Amino acid sequence: MCTESYPQRVLRYCPRCGKGHFSPYNDKANKCDACGFVFYFNAATAVAVIIKDKENRVLLTTRAFNPGKGTLDLPGGFVDPLESAEHAIDREIKEELNLTITEKKYLGSFPNTYLYGDVVYFTCDLVFECTVETFEGMQAKDDVTHCEFYTITEKLLENVGATSIKNILRKYFL
Ligand SMILES: [Zn+2]
Known part of the structure; x- marks a missing residue:
């Protein structure tokens, strides 16, 4: 292995x-x-956030940096040392999308590998379905170049970079 x-x-x-x-x-x-x-070599905790619009489409981001630069992703990121997953969600969603989270519901966890600087990091992605105050002022920032609501299809998953994110979208939307 x-x-x-x-x-x-x-x-x-x-x-x-x-x-x-x-x-x-x-x-x-x-x-x-x-x-x-x-x-x-413990797994690093990360959060992946599902935010839907009224038509059940899912908000995906486009990654600005490697690994997977230019591929689709769920918003989220690594949990900082001594930070809670809930706080990481609030922080990442503000940083990447300029949105304020109102409610969080834990759905499940998905293991992943993350190649960075020629070293593989093991991660455990915690998935939360969240709601936001308003989509007004939504803006792709920080480590994402674009954000948009998508209808999840098997074809769309070809543009998703991380295996864990493909698995998450497949499990909950296909
Ligand atoms: Zn030694």
Whole structure:
């Protein structure tokens, strides 16, 4: 299961003592043979937000940056250290779309891999269906170049970049 870009392979020097004896310890961690330090590659928490219009179309964004620059995505992003998923939703939706969330309903979680700087990060995307105060003032900003409501079809999913986001849209809309 371990590809060349997985952190188990990429991180070859111990981040604690700097020696070059940092090798896979189990499926989830590397261990330093010099100082005994064990580092676990835990999944990072991320949020994916479903916002619908009256016609049951889904608000998708176009990614400004890699991975998946130019592909469609659900609004959302990584949860910061010591931040709640709920706060991350409020923050990301304000940053990307200039919208204010009024209600959040948790739907489920979807694992993903995220290639950034030649290293794979494992993520767990938490999906929430949300409502907003108003769509007035909606604007694509920050790490998105465009936002629009779409009817979800299998054909449209070809333009969606992340596997987890395809799975989310397939599960709830197809
Ligand atoms: Zn070490």
